[in-house]
Amino acid sequence: MKLSPEEVDHVAMLARLGLGPDERERMREQLSSILEHISLLDEIDTEAIPPTAQVITLENVMRADEVRPSLTLEEVLRNAPRAEDQMFKVNAVLEEA
Amino acid sequence: MSVDLTSLTASEARRRLDLREFSAEELVQEHLERIDELEPRVHAFITVMHQVARQQAREADKRIARGEGTVLTGIPVALKDILCTTDAPTTAASRMLEGYRSVYDATVVKRLREQGAIFVGKTNTDEFAMGSSTENSAFFTTRNPWDLNRVPGGSSGGSSAAVAAGEAMLSLGSDTGGSIRQPGGFCGVIGMKPTYGRVSRFGLIAFASSLDQIGPFARTVRDAAMMLEAISGVDSNDSTSVDLPVPAYSSLLDRAAGDLRGVKVGVAREYQIDGVAPGVQHAVDAAVEDLKRLGAEIIDVSLPHTKYALATYYIVAPAEASANLARFDGVKYGLSLEADTLLESYMRTRGEGFGPEVKRRIMLGTYALSSGYYDAYYVKAQKVRTLIKRDFDEAFEKVDVIVTPTSPTVAFAVGERTTDPIQMYLSDIFTIPANMAGIPGIAVPCGFSDGMPVSLQFMGRAFDEMGILRVAHVYEQATTWHSENPAFVSSESMETA
Numbered sequence: 121m122k123l124s125p126e127e128v129d130h131v132a133m134l135a136r137l138g139l140g141p142d143e144r145e146r147m148r149e150q151l152s153s154i155l156e157h158i159s160l161l162d163e164i165d166t167e168a169i170p171p172t173a174q175v176i177t178l179e180n181v182m183r184a185d186e187v188r189p190s191l192t193l194e195e196v197l198r199n200a201p202r203a204e205d206q207m208f209k210v211n212a213v214l215e216e217a
Numbered sequence: 218m219s220v221d222l223t224s225l226t227a228s229e230a231r232r233r234l235d236l237r238e239f240s241a242e243e244l245v246q247e248h249l250e251r252i253d254e255l256e257p258r259v260h261a262f263i264t265v266m267h268q269v270a271r272q273q274a275r276e277a278d279k280r281i282a283r284g285e286g287t288v289l290t291g292i293p294v295a296l297k298d299i300l301c302t303t304d305a306p307t308t309a310a311s312r313m314l315e316g317y318r319s320v321y322d323a324t325v326v327k328r329l330r331e332q333g334a335i336f337v338g339k340t341n342t343d344e345f346a347m348g349s350s351t352e353n354s355a356f357f358t359t360r361n362p363w364d365l366n367r368v369p370g371g372s373s374g375g376s377s378a379a380v381a382a383g384e385a386m387l388s389l390g391s392d393t394g395g396s397i398r399q400p401g402g403f404c405g406v407i408g409m410k411p412t413y414g415r416v417s418r419f420g421l422i423a424f425a426s427s428l429d430q431i432g433p434f435a436r437t438v439r440d441a442a443m444m445l446e447a448i449s450g451v452d453s454n455d456s457t458s459v460d461l462p463v464p465a466y467s468s469l470l471d472r473a474a475g476d477l478r479g480v481k482v483g484v485a486r487e488y489q490i491d492g493v494a495p496g497v498q499h500a501v502d503a504a505v506e507d508l509k510r511l512g513a514e515i516i517d518v519s520l521p522h523t524k525y526a527l528a529t530y531y532i533v534a535p536a537e538a539s540a541n542l543a544r545f546d547g548v549k550y551g552l553s554l555e556a557d558t559l560l561e562s563y564m565r566t567r568g569e570g571f572g573p574e575v576k577r578r579i580m581l582g583t584y585a586l587s588s589g590y591y592d593a594y595y596v597k598a599q600k601v602r603t604l605i606k607r608d609f610d611e612a613f614e615k616v617d618v619i620v621t622p623t624s625p626t627v628a629f630a631v632g633e634r635t636t637d638p639i640q641m642y643l644s645d646i647f648t649i650p651a652n653m654a655g656i657p658g659i660a661v662p663c664g665f666s667d668g669m670p671v672s673l674q675f676m677g678r679a680f681d682e683m684g685i686l687r688v689a690h691v692y693e694q695a696t697t698w699h700s701e702n703p704a705f706v707s708s709e710s711m712e713t714a
Contacts, residue, residue, distance in 0.1 A: 128580075135539060135583040136546070136560070137576055138568025147580055150638055154581060157639055158528045161597055164604070171599030172606060174427045174457070175655030175679075176414045181456035195320040201553030208548050211559040 122152045222247045223383035224702075227292050227440040228467070230386060234281055234291045241277035241291030245270050245335050248293040252337060252384045260359050261369075261379040263298045264305050265338040277333045288443050288467070290333035295385035297376045298339035299346055300431070301420040302326050305336070309422045310354040311344045313570035314551045323420025324455065325389060325431050325448045332447050337385050340375025344572045345542065346391055346424045348372050349399060349644045352635055353574040360631070361404060362703040363669055367628040370400030370644075373434070377404040380434045381703060387444050388434045393424050394530050395624075395648025397432045398660040402623035402672025405662045405701065407441045407689070408434050410648075412680045413655035414459035416445075417452030425537035426457075428530075428652040437699060438661065438690040442466035445682060464683050473687045478512035480688060483616030487523035488647060494626045496666025501622045504663040504673050504692070508620065511695055513688070516616050520608040525601050526650040527642060532585050532598035533653070538575075539582030545570065577638065606654040609676075618688050619676045621647050623660040627669035647674060657682045661689045662698040670698075 128148045132139050139147060193206050202209040222230070222244050234241060252265055270293070277291040296302065299309045301319035308314045322330070329336070343353035351359040351374035359374045361367040362382040369378040373390025377400035380388050390397040392410035401408020409432045416431045423429060433444035446467060451460040484505060489498070509515050547553035547566035554565040571579070585594035612619060624644050634641045651658040656679050663673040673692070677685035693699050 123584075127584075131580050131584045131587065134587060135579050136543075136563040136567050137571070137579060138564035139576070140568075143573075143576075147577065150577060151580060151584065154531060154577075154638060155584075158531060158594070160528045161525055161532075161601055164522075164525065164601060166597060166600035166604075169600040169603050171596055172603040173599060174413075175606060175653075176457060176459060178414070178457065178459065183453060191320055198320055199317055199550035201547060201550075210548055211557070211562060213559055 123148050123155070223251050225386070226437050227289070227386040227435065227443055228437065230292060231286070231288070231290070235286055241274040241281065241335065242271070244291060245274040245293050245337070248337055248384060255382050255384060258360060258365055259362055259378050259382050259384070260357050261340055261375040261382065261384055262295070262338040263308055263310065263341050263356060263375070266305050266336050269304050270335050270337050273333070273335045277335060280333050287332050289329060289387070289447050292334050292387060293337045293385050294329060294334045295338055295340050295376055295379040295388035296326065296336060297342050297373050297388070297390045299342055299391060299422045300326055300389060301422070302336070302339065305339050307339070307422070309345045310342045310356055311571065311575070312355045312552060313545050317551055319420070321420060324417035324452045326420065328448050334447070340373070340379055340388060342375055343372035344575050345422065345538070346372040346393060346396055347538070347574050347578055349395070349641050350629075350634065351375060352631065353572055355572050358631055361628045363405060363628070367630050367669065368403065370403030370628060372396040372400070374400045376434050377401050377406055377408060380404070380406045380436060387440060389431055389444070389448070390434055391421055391424070391429055391431050392652065393428045393534060394652050395645040397434065398648045398658055398674055399624050399645055401434055401660040402670065402674075403628035405670030405672070406434055406436055407438055407659065407661060407699070408432070409441050409445065409659040410651060410657060411445060411449065411682055412657045414457055415657070415680065415682065416448050417450075417455040417458045419452055419454035423541040425534040426541060427537060428534060438659070438686055438693050439467055439470050441659070442470055442686050459680070461680055466683060466686055469683060470686060470690045473690065475691065475694070476512040477508060477688060477691055480513045480618070481516055481616040482508050482513045482688070483516050483518035483612055483619040485518050485520045485523065485612070485619055485621060487520050488621040490625075492625045492643065492646070493622060494666065497622050497624070497626060497671050500664030500666060500671040501673060505620060507695060508692060511691060518612040518616055518619060520612060520650070522601065522604045522608050523650060526605055526653055527646050529598045529601045529605065529653060530649045531581065531642065532594050533602065535578040535582030536585045536595050537582070539579045539586065542575070542579055574638075602653050605650055609650070609654045609656060613678045617677070618685055621674045621676070623647060623672035623674040627666050627671060651676050655679060657685055659685045659689050661693055662701070663696070664698055665701075
């Protein structure tokens with residue numbers, strides 16, 4: 121199956137990936153050919169098969185809910201592209217009314 | 218100095234460090250000189266850690282002088298540049314993280330520090346470990362020490378090339394679909410993926426969290442066992458690490474029988490396919506004969522869902538990757554490109570910060586998880602994953618280990634597969650199933666074809682690393698393949714412990 125340009129745009133938006141026009145077309149072709157390979161799975165009947173999300177038998181690993189040392193604020197913000205008043209700085213998300 | 222110290226095995230170097238035949242400082246200095254000499258041709262390292270290594274070597278010498286040396290004290294080690302380190306940048310070979318300095322060490326890095334291992338540098342990889350050749354690195358392509366026109370494999374190609382070229386005695390990589398075993402095979406060294414849960418993933422920049430596992434590269438099985446011993450074990454920072462005792466793998470190998478009597482080795486017919494190069498098949502067939510001569514019982518097994526593993530992987534891994542890589546948003550760390558709105562800033566940062574393969578996989582994963590396709594792709598793949606795992610469960614009722622080629626071909630030429638993603642993905646068809654099932658696998662040199670190393674893969678039961686290490690060790694000791702060196706590497710034969 122071949123993806124439509126609109127589908128590529130939709131997925132790119134979901135993934136927050138800016139794609140150039142050439143890149144968009146190349147992505148469309150390459151994803152389509154990978155999806156074609158993946159369609160091989162259609163020949164297996166998996167109706168009665170449970171899904172496997174992980175392969176070890178551990179479940180719900182808990183730790184005690186206790187205060188313990190963590191990174192300092194200085195460490196947390198050390199790699200921040202923009203920070204102000206001990207916070208990460210981003211563009212305004214909400215518009216003024 | 219009589220012998221080239223970079224040609225020693227880690228086991229031998231450890232013994233002679235304790236005998237004070239040379240110091241850690243001398244050992245490290247020789248490795249750093251070799252790195253400086255070879256890097257213009259091999260390009261295994263993104264960052265060489267001269268200063269850190271020399272400082273660590275002096276500390277190691279003090280520790281050895283006190284008689285407190287442990288399994289890796291004073292041994293020069295290279296780290297895949299996807300493992301977080303506080304004393305060197307961590308880039309994941311991506312523009313997205315250029316200049317990033319982690320504020321914590323990965324658990325494996327911490328454990329190596331505690332052992333007194335020496336960090337000579339951070340090695341090249343495909344961007345975010347996505348690839349099979351290092352050609353997806355945002356910086357440069359690492360070259361195969363056996364033939365500089367060929368790729369070293371990937372994604373952990375820098376770590377495998379560094380060990381093959383004698384730039385490091387041991388190294389660490391990460392393996393999501395074969396990223397340790399395939400480059401290990403391409404470069405003629407040992408590459409091992411432990412069982413999922415054996416080694417903590419804390420501080421490993423996540424690619425596909427249900428598949429990723431950190432493991433060693435080495436020039437002998439015993440050396441790989443030493444590294445595995447040092448990094449294994451439960452970690453409260455990784456809730457998927459399993460609390461099981463860690464065997465003393467290397468000393469257990471020393472005490473293991475020299476033959477394979479009583480060992481049942483499975484050969485799976487689904488791995489004998491047309492895509493396997495004749496030279497590879499020939500070497501693997503000869504190796505199976507060697508195993509038989511060593512006393513192993515060879516048993517045919519069937520893993521009927523093998524042919525679906527690649528397609529399953531290319532849903533599960535990108536789906537998990539698309540979620541994991543959502544964290545690179547230009548807000549908390551790494552590349553950040555400004556724009557008028559937050560949304561545009563995300564689009565620009567991610568659009569320009571990620572390379573083509575990473576974008577391809579984020580797109581594929583996002584698509585497979587998106588509304589309307591989730592059941593058809595993601596849930597379907599998880600169900601097939603169950604079938605792949607069941608194949609192994611059934612096979613391991615009959616055999617102790619399964620032997621296959623590590624890859625269908627020897628290392629391919631730089632540029633040969635970059636235009637067709639599927640061709641590139643096919644180099645991992647024999648390594649992907651072990652990740653899907655979570656079981657351990659080890660790649661061991663078993664011959665040459667076109668002058669390039671051919672590699673054998675042993676897969677074992679979950680948490681039975683000892684089982685595959687033992688078979689690999691006995692096979693290695695009975696053959697000479699591992700002692701061959703690339704032409705430009707020291708002509709002195711490798712000493713084995």
